[in-house]
Amino acid sequence: MLQALRLLLDKGLSPTALNEYLACSLKFYFNRVARFREADEVEEALGADGFGTVVHEALEDMLTPFQKSGQPLTAADIPGLVQLAPMMVQKALRKEEKDRHARADEGLNHVLGQVASQLVRRYLEGLLTEKDGLPLQIQGLEEELHATVFVPLPDGEKLPVRLVGFADRVDQLPDGRLRVVDYKTGLVLAHELKLQKRNETAAEAAERLVLDATYSADKVRQLWLYRFMLAQNGRPAADAAIISLRNLPAGPMPADMGFITADGQDFLPRSEELLGRIIRRILDPQEPIRKTDDLDKCQYCPYKGICAR
Ligand code: SF4
Numbered sequence: 098m099l100q101a102l103r104l105l106l107d108k109g110l111s112p113t114a115l116n117e118y119l120a121c122s123l124k125f126y127f128n129r130v131a132r133f134r135e136a137d138e139v140e141e142a143l144g145a146d147g148f149g150t151v152v153h154e155a156l157e158d159m160l161t162p163f164q165k166s167g168q169p170l171t172a173a174d175i176p177g178l179v180q181l182a183p184m185m186v187q188k189a190l191r192k193e194e195k196d197r198h199a200r201a202d203e204g205l206n207h208v209l210g211q212v213a214s215q216l217v218r219r220y221l222e223g224l225l226t227e228k229d230g231l232p233l234q235i236q237g238l239e240e241e242l243h244a245t246v247f248v249p250l251p252d253g254e255k256l257p258v259r260l261v262g263f264a265d266r267v268d269q270l271p272d273g274r275l276r277v278v279d280y281k282t283g284l285v286l287a288h289e290l291k292l293q294k295r296n297e298t299a300a301e302a303a304e305r306l307v308l309d310a311t312y313s314a315d316k317v318r319q320l321w322l323y324r325f326m327l328a329q330n331g332r333p334a335a336d337a338a339i340i341s342l343r344n345l346p347a348g349p350m351p352a353d354m355g356f357i358t359a360d361g362q363d364f365l366p367r368s369e370e371l372l373g374r375i376i377r378r379i380l381d382p383q384e385p386i387r388k389t390d391d392l393d394k395c396q397y398c399p400y401k402g403i404c405a406r
Pocket residue numbers: 121123124127387388389394395396398399400401402404406
Protein backbone atom coordinates (compact mmCIF):
# COMPACT_ATOMS: atom_id res chain seq x y z
CA MET A 98 0.00 0.00 0.00
CA LEU A 99 2.77 2.42 0.95
CA GLN A 100 4.50 1.66 -2.32
CA ALA A 101 1.33 2.33 -4.29
CA LEU A 102 0.92 5.64 -2.48
CA ARG A 103 4.54 6.60 -3.20
CA LEU A 104 4.03 5.80 -6.86
CA LEU A 105 1.00 8.07 -6.90
CA LEU A 106 2.95 10.92 -5.31
CA ASP A 107 5.70 10.43 -7.84
CA LYS A 108 3.30 10.50 -10.80
CA GLY A 109 1.67 13.70 -9.65
CA LEU A 110 -0.91 14.81 -7.14
CA SER A 111 -3.56 17.34 -8.14
CA PRO A 112 -5.40 19.73 -5.81
CA THR A 113 -8.54 17.63 -6.43
CA ALA A 114 -6.72 14.46 -5.35
CA LEU A 115 -5.45 16.12 -2.18
CA ASN A 116 -8.92 17.39 -1.37
CA GLU A 117 -10.30 13.93 -1.97
CA TYR A 118 -7.78 12.41 0.44
CA LEU A 119 -8.71 14.89 3.15
CA ALA A 120 -12.45 14.38 2.54
CA CYS A 121 -12.34 10.57 2.67
CA SER A 122 -9.15 8.54 2.48
CA LEU A 123 -11.16 5.44 1.52
CA LYS A 124 -12.62 7.23 -1.50
CA PHE A 125 -9.10 8.34 -2.42
CA TYR A 126 -8.00 4.71 -2.14
CA PHE A 127 -10.92 3.37 -4.24
CA ASN A 128 -10.47 6.03 -6.90
CA ARG A 129 -6.72 6.48 -7.16
CA VAL A 130 -5.00 3.40 -5.73
CA ALA A 131 -7.39 0.51 -6.47
CA ARG A 132 -8.74 2.48 -9.45
CA PHE A 133 -12.30 1.18 -9.21
CA ARG A 134 -14.20 2.66 -12.12
CA GLU A 135 -17.89 3.25 -12.47
CA ALA A 136 -19.68 1.32 -15.18
CA ASP A 137 -19.68 3.33 -18.39
CA GLU A 138 -23.34 4.17 -18.59
CA VAL A 139 -25.14 6.09 -21.28
CA GLU A 140 -26.27 9.28 -19.62
CA GLU A 141 -29.10 11.30 -20.97
CA ALA A 142 -28.52 14.47 -19.01
CA LEU A 143 -25.21 16.22 -18.67
CA GLY A 144 -25.18 16.45 -14.89
CA ALA A 145 -23.41 19.12 -12.86
CA ASP A 146 -19.88 18.25 -13.95
CA GLY A 147 -20.85 18.01 -17.64
CA PHE A 148 -22.53 21.38 -17.41
CA GLY A 149 -19.42 22.87 -15.82
CA THR A 150 -17.23 21.42 -18.57
CA VAL A 151 -19.42 22.98 -21.28
CA VAL A 152 -19.18 26.44 -19.69
CA HIS A 153 -15.41 26.12 -19.16
CA GLU A 154 -14.81 24.97 -22.73
CA ALA A 155 -16.95 27.67 -24.29
CA LEU A 156 -15.14 30.37 -22.33
CA GLU A 157 -11.76 28.86 -23.13
CA ASP A 158 -12.50 28.69 -26.88
CA MET A 159 -13.74 32.27 -26.95
CA LEU A 160 -10.78 33.70 -25.07
CA THR A 161 -8.05 31.64 -26.80
CA PRO A 162 -7.49 34.14 -29.66
CA PHE A 163 -6.68 36.84 -27.08
CA GLN A 164 -4.28 34.62 -25.21
CA LYS A 165 -2.57 33.45 -28.43
CA SER A 166 -2.19 36.93 -29.96
CA GLY A 167 -1.25 38.64 -26.71
CA GLN A 168 -3.85 41.31 -27.51
CA PRO A 169 -5.78 42.39 -24.44
CA LEU A 170 -9.51 41.80 -24.34
CA THR A 171 -11.13 45.24 -24.48
CA ALA A 172 -14.65 46.67 -24.20
CA ALA A 173 -14.83 46.81 -28.01
CA ASP A 174 -14.50 43.00 -28.20
CA ILE A 175 -17.38 42.24 -25.86
CA PRO A 176 -20.40 42.67 -28.21
CA GLY A 177 -18.85 40.29 -30.78
CA LEU A 178 -18.08 37.70 -28.11
CA VAL A 179 -21.58 37.97 -26.64
CA GLN A 180 -23.01 37.22 -30.08
CA LEU A 181 -20.69 34.27 -30.46
CA ALA A 182 -21.56 32.80 -27.05
CA PRO A 183 -24.58 30.61 -28.01
CA MET A 184 -22.65 29.07 -30.92
CA MET A 185 -19.59 28.30 -28.81
CA VAL A 186 -21.75 26.79 -26.08
CA GLN A 187 -23.49 24.59 -28.67
CA LYS A 188 -20.12 23.43 -29.95
CA ALA A 189 -18.92 22.59 -26.42
CA LEU A 190 -22.25 20.92 -25.69
CA ARG A 191 -22.04 18.66 -28.74
CA LYS A 192 -18.51 17.63 -27.81
CA GLU A 193 -19.54 16.87 -24.24
CA GLU A 194 -22.58 14.88 -25.38
CA LYS A 195 -20.36 12.85 -27.69
CA ASP A 196 -17.81 12.19 -24.92
CA ARG A 197 -20.54 11.10 -22.53
CA HIS A 198 -22.60 9.30 -25.18
CA ALA A 199 -25.52 11.51 -24.14
CA ARG A 200 -28.23 12.19 -26.70
CA ALA A 201 -27.73 15.52 -28.42
CA ASP A 202 -30.02 18.51 -28.19
CA GLU A 203 -32.82 16.85 -26.31
CA GLY A 204 -34.87 17.84 -23.31
CA LEU A 205 -32.77 18.67 -20.32
CA ASN A 206 -29.53 19.02 -22.27
CA HIS A 207 -31.17 21.64 -24.44
CA VAL A 208 -32.25 23.60 -21.37
CA LEU A 209 -28.79 23.24 -19.81
CA GLY A 210 -27.31 24.59 -23.04
CA GLN A 211 -29.53 27.66 -22.81
CA VAL A 212 -28.54 28.23 -19.19
CA ALA A 213 -24.85 27.81 -20.06
CA SER A 214 -25.17 30.39 -22.87
CA GLN A 215 -26.78 32.82 -20.52
CA LEU A 216 -24.06 32.42 -17.88
CA VAL A 217 -21.29 32.94 -20.45
CA ARG A 218 -23.06 35.98 -21.89
CA ARG A 219 -23.62 37.50 -18.48
CA TYR A 220 -20.02 36.93 -17.52
CA LEU A 221 -18.75 38.72 -20.64
CA GLU A 222 -21.16 41.60 -20.23
CA GLY A 223 -20.23 41.88 -16.57
CA LEU A 224 -16.61 42.57 -17.55
CA LEU A 225 -17.77 45.92 -18.94
CA THR A 226 -18.77 47.15 -15.50
CA GLU A 227 -16.36 45.18 -13.33
CA LYS A 228 -13.80 47.30 -11.52
CA ASP A 229 -10.47 46.70 -13.32
CA GLY A 230 -12.27 44.11 -15.49
CA LEU A 231 -11.00 45.43 -18.82
CA PRO A 232 -8.66 45.53 -20.60
CA LEU A 233 -7.89 41.95 -19.68
CA GLN A 234 -4.48 40.58 -20.54
CA ILE A 235 -4.71 36.80 -20.64
CA GLN A 236 -1.47 34.90 -20.23
CA GLY A 237 -2.75 31.35 -19.91
CA LEU A 238 -5.93 29.30 -20.45
CA GLU A 239 -6.41 25.75 -19.14
CA GLU A 240 -2.74 26.01 -18.36
CA GLU A 241 -0.98 22.95 -17.04
CA LEU A 242 0.93 23.82 -13.88
CA HIS A 243 3.37 21.63 -12.02
CA ALA A 244 5.90 21.73 -9.25
CA THR A 245 8.07 19.33 -7.27
CA VAL A 246 8.51 19.41 -3.53
CA PHE A 247 11.07 17.42 -1.57
CA VAL A 248 9.31 16.23 1.53
CA PRO A 249 11.45 15.23 4.53
CA LEU A 250 10.28 11.87 5.88
CA PRO A 251 10.88 10.63 9.46
CA ASP A 252 13.70 8.28 8.31
CA GLY A 253 15.65 11.22 6.85
CA GLU A 254 14.67 10.55 3.23
CA LYS A 255 13.65 13.53 1.12
CA LEU A 256 10.82 12.25 -1.04
CA PRO A 257 10.22 14.10 -4.32
CA VAL A 258 6.49 14.71 -4.76
CA ARG A 259 5.05 16.08 -7.98
CA LEU A 260 2.12 18.45 -7.98
CA VAL A 261 0.05 18.94 -11.09
CA GLY A 262 -3.00 20.98 -11.95
CA PHE A 263 -4.79 22.93 -14.63
CA ALA A 264 -5.47 26.61 -14.03
CA ASP A 265 -8.57 27.87 -15.84
CA ARG A 266 -6.94 31.22 -16.52
CA VAL A 267 -3.80 33.18 -15.71
CA ASP A 268 -4.15 36.96 -16.11
CA GLN A 269 -1.56 39.65 -16.16
CA LEU A 270 -2.85 42.54 -14.07
CA PRO A 271 -2.23 46.16 -15.16
CA ASP A 272 0.58 46.49 -12.60
CA GLY A 273 2.35 43.50 -14.18
CA ARG A 274 1.54 40.99 -11.43
CA LEU A 275 -0.22 37.71 -12.15
CA ARG A 276 -3.61 36.48 -11.06
CA VAL A 277 -4.64 32.85 -11.30
CA VAL A 278 -8.38 32.36 -11.81
CA ASP A 279 -10.64 29.38 -11.30
CA TYR A 280 -14.20 29.43 -12.70
CA LYS A 281 -16.92 27.79 -10.67
CA THR A 282 -20.34 27.18 -12.16
CA GLY A 283 -21.81 26.82 -8.66
CA LEU A 284 -22.43 29.53 -6.12
CA VAL A 285 -19.36 30.69 -4.20
CA LEU A 286 -19.48 33.57 -1.73
CA ALA A 287 -16.52 35.80 -0.95
CA HIS A 288 -16.52 34.97 2.77
CA GLU A 289 -16.02 31.28 1.98
CA LEU A 290 -12.55 32.13 0.71
CA LYS A 291 -11.51 33.61 4.01
CA LEU A 292 -10.14 30.64 5.90
CA GLN A 293 -8.75 32.57 8.86
CA LYS A 294 -11.64 33.31 11.16
CA ARG A 295 -11.80 36.26 13.52
CA ASN A 296 -9.95 35.53 16.76
CA GLU A 297 -7.96 32.81 15.03
CA THR A 298 -4.18 32.92 14.77
CA ALA A 299 -2.34 32.49 11.49
CA ALA A 300 -0.99 29.16 12.74
CA GLU A 301 -4.52 27.91 13.46
CA ALA A 302 -5.69 28.88 9.99
CA ALA A 303 -2.65 27.13 8.47
CA GLU A 304 -3.59 24.06 10.48
CA ARG A 305 -7.00 24.06 8.88
CA LEU A 306 -5.48 24.52 5.43
CA VAL A 307 -3.80 21.13 5.82
CA LEU A 308 -6.56 19.35 7.74
CA ASP A 309 -10.05 20.68 7.03
CA ALA A 310 -12.28 18.99 4.51
CA THR A 311 -14.92 21.70 4.30
CA TYR A 312 -15.93 23.08 0.88
CA SER A 313 -14.45 26.39 1.91
CA ALA A 314 -11.05 24.87 2.81
CA ASP A 315 -11.14 22.81 -0.42
CA LYS A 316 -11.40 25.97 -2.52
CA VAL A 317 -8.70 27.88 -0.64
CA ARG A 318 -6.42 24.82 -0.81
CA GLN A 319 -6.95 24.55 -4.57
CA LEU A 320 -6.10 28.24 -5.12
CA TRP A 321 -3.14 27.98 -2.74
CA LEU A 322 -1.70 25.07 -4.73
CA TYR A 323 -2.14 26.91 -8.06
CA ARG A 324 -0.36 29.88 -6.57
CA PHE A 325 2.35 27.61 -5.21
CA MET A 326 2.93 25.92 -8.58
CA LEU A 327 3.17 29.27 -10.36
CA ALA A 328 5.52 30.67 -7.73
CA GLN A 329 7.82 27.66 -7.88
CA ASN A 330 8.15 28.26 -11.62
CA GLY A 331 9.27 31.84 -11.04
CA ARG A 332 5.82 33.37 -11.65
CA PRO A 333 4.65 34.71 -8.31
CA ALA A 334 0.93 35.45 -8.46
CA ALA A 335 -0.51 38.48 -6.74
CA ASP A 336 -3.92 36.90 -6.39
CA ALA A 337 -5.55 33.53 -6.69
CA ALA A 338 -9.25 34.09 -7.27
CA ILE A 339 -12.52 32.32 -7.98
CA ILE A 340 -15.05 33.66 -10.46
CA SER A 341 -18.40 32.22 -9.49
CA LEU A 342 -20.72 32.26 -12.49
CA ARG A 343 -23.67 32.24 -10.07
CA ASN A 344 -22.27 35.25 -8.23
CA LEU A 345 -20.98 37.46 -11.03
CA PRO A 346 -21.49 40.79 -9.25
CA ALA A 347 -18.75 39.74 -6.81
CA GLY A 348 -16.18 39.67 -9.66
CA PRO A 349 -12.95 37.68 -9.14
CA MET A 350 -12.96 36.79 -5.43
CA PRO A 351 -9.42 36.38 -4.11
CA ALA A 352 -8.66 33.84 -1.40
CA ASP A 353 -7.09 35.41 1.62
CA MET A 354 -3.73 33.66 2.13
CA GLY A 355 -2.13 36.24 4.38
CA PHE A 356 -1.98 33.67 7.19
CA ILE A 357 0.54 31.61 5.21
CA THR A 358 3.09 34.39 5.20
CA ALA A 359 2.21 35.87 8.59
CA ASP A 360 5.14 36.20 11.00
CA GLY A 361 7.32 37.27 8.06
CA GLN A 362 7.56 33.79 6.55
CA ASP A 363 8.19 33.45 2.82
CA PHE A 364 5.37 31.96 0.77
CA LEU A 365 7.32 29.20 -0.96
CA PRO A 366 9.22 27.61 1.98
CA ARG A 367 6.19 27.94 4.27
CA SER A 368 3.94 26.33 1.66
CA GLU A 369 6.43 23.48 1.19
CA GLU A 370 6.41 22.91 4.92
CA LEU A 371 2.59 22.80 5.03
CA LEU A 372 2.40 20.52 2.03
CA GLY A 373 4.95 18.25 3.66
CA ARG A 374 2.58 17.76 6.56
CA ILE A 375 -0.20 16.45 4.30
CA ILE A 376 2.20 14.20 2.41
CA ARG A 377 3.68 12.73 5.61
CA ARG A 378 0.16 12.01 6.78
CA ILE A 379 -0.64 10.19 3.52
CA LEU A 380 2.49 8.05 3.95
CA ASP A 381 2.17 7.49 7.69
CA PRO A 382 1.83 3.71 8.28
CA GLN A 383 -0.14 4.51 11.46
CA GLU A 384 -2.71 6.52 9.50
CA PRO A 385 -5.55 4.20 8.49
CA ILE A 386 -7.35 4.34 5.17
CA ARG A 387 -10.84 4.84 6.50
CA LYS A 388 -14.38 5.93 5.82
CA THR A 389 -15.15 9.58 6.41
CA ASP A 390 -17.22 10.48 9.49
CA ASP A 391 -19.03 13.16 7.49
CA LEU A 392 -22.03 11.42 5.94
CA ASP A 393 -22.67 14.43 3.68
CA LYS A 394 -19.55 13.46 1.74
CA CYS A 395 -21.08 10.06 0.97
CA GLN A 396 -24.22 11.46 -0.59
CA TYR A 397 -22.92 11.64 -4.17
CA CYS A 398 -19.99 9.25 -3.76
CA PRO A 399 -19.92 6.58 -6.50
CA TYR A 400 -18.59 4.04 -3.97
CA LYS A 401 -21.38 4.31 -1.42
CA GLY A 402 -22.76 0.96 -2.58
CA ILE A 403 -19.57 -0.98 -1.94
CA CYS A 404 -18.72 0.66 1.36
CA ALA A 405 -22.24 0.29 2.71
CA ARG A 406 -23.01 3.91 3.25
S1 SF4 B 1 -19.36 6.37 0.50
FE1 SF4 B 1 -18.53 7.80 2.01
S2 SF4 B 1 -17.15 6.58 3.29
FE2 SF4 B 1 -17.53 5.43 1.40
S3 SF4 B 1 -15.87 5.96 0.03
FE3 SF4 B 1 -17.57 7.33 -0.42
S4 SF4 B 1 -17.20 9.14 0.82
FE4 SF4 B 1 -15.93 7.51 1.65
